[in-house]
Amino acid sequence: MHHANILVIGSLNMDLVVRAPRLPLPGETLSGEQFATVPGGKGANQAVAAARLGAQVAMLGCLGDDAYSTQLRAGLDAEGIDHSGVASLPGRASGVALIVVGADSQNAIVVVAGSNAELDAAHLARFDAALQAADIVICQLEVPLATVGIALQRAHALGKTVILNPAPATGPLPPEWLACIDYLIPNESEAAALSGLPVSSQAEAGLAAQHLLGTGVRRVLVTLGAAGVLHATPADLQHFPAQAVQAVDTTAxxxxxVGGFAAALAQGLNEAEAIRFGQAAAALSVTRAGAQPSIPHLAEVQARLAASR
Known part of the structure; x- marks a missing residue:
């Protein structure tokens, strides 16, 4: 693997996306308007975002041996992402996500892990040199939790900057993970699941973030969608308002x-600058349809930041 300053350990999915007038009710059959297959998976999305936004990126993960696998690998290749650490598993299906997007840009998603469920400790050990070479290691929760835990602890032991996007979150994180995490980046529902507290306002997000800091995480960034980002450290709580845009599709x-924030950190920006950079990238992404197709490139984000100064 070449030297990458960001290593993403996580999921690769093919997103099967239907656009419909609205999300269906239980038991209801709706007529959809459009269908597309789009490369996705939280791990791959974050890797693509970091690569498009200026970082050297490598990825560890698992694909199946199907047509989706070929397409997903080609997608990483096109972005210049080192995918030598992405295995193709014989006899397994690649991960898929079934996504319905309503006219109001809200979505409902069902994810089938497929080959993502096979990412194990042996795979991490085989590519330990990639962990050693990286400056920043990013994980999510769409691969086995035991593997995520090992990755977090190994990256922390190596002195890397460790980012965990705890998605999807169903409850509190394992206690042994907490001191290994430099940046925990949940959204509102994930912050609520992790903290056991309601998160329906900026004030409640602040309380949940303070609770999570109390468990041993170093810094918490709660993404609040159109309401911006809340950055919490043991000494400070700062709100970064979102940039106003006309949302088309909030997928990815x-x-x-996450990818933009990490890329900015890797380029030496401070936390506040990196948050604003990530926000500008995310603001551009929601104005476009799809997961990876919506992710902007570095020049677009730089232009948006320059225009907003």
Missing amino acids: AGDTF
Whole structure:
């Protein structure tokens, strides 16, 4: 693997996307308007975002041996992402996500892990040199939790900057993970699941973030969609308002923020600058349809930031 300053350990999915007038009710059959297959998976989305936004990126993960696998690998290749650490598993299906997007840009998603469920400790050990070479390591929760835990602890032991996007979150994180995380980046529902507290306002997000800091995480960034980002450290709580845009599709907005934030940190920007950079990237992404197709390139984000000064 070449030297990458960001290593993403996580999921690769093919997104099967239907656009419909609205989300269907239980038991209801709706007529959809459009269908597309789009490369996705939180891990791959974050890797693509970081690569498009200026970072050297490598990825560890698992694909199946199907047509989706070929397409997903070609997508990484096109972005200049080192995918030598992405295995193709014989006899397995690649991960898929079934996504319905309503006219109001809200979405409902069902994810089938497929080959993502096979990412194990042995695979991490085989590519330990990639962990050693990286400056920043990013994980999510769409691969086995045991593997995520090992990755977080190994990256922390190596002195790397460790980012965890705890998605999807169903409850509190394992206690042994907490001190390994430099940046925990949940959205509102994930912050609520992790903290056990309601998160329906900026004030409640602040309380949940303070609770999470109390568990041993170093910094918490709660992404609040159109309400911006809340950055919490043990000493400070700062709100970064979102940039106003006309949202078309919010798929991968969070992943674009994570990848953009990490890319900015890797380029030496400070936390506040990196948050604003990630926000500008995410703002552009929601104005476009799809997961990876919506992720902007570095020049677009730089132009948006320059225009907003």
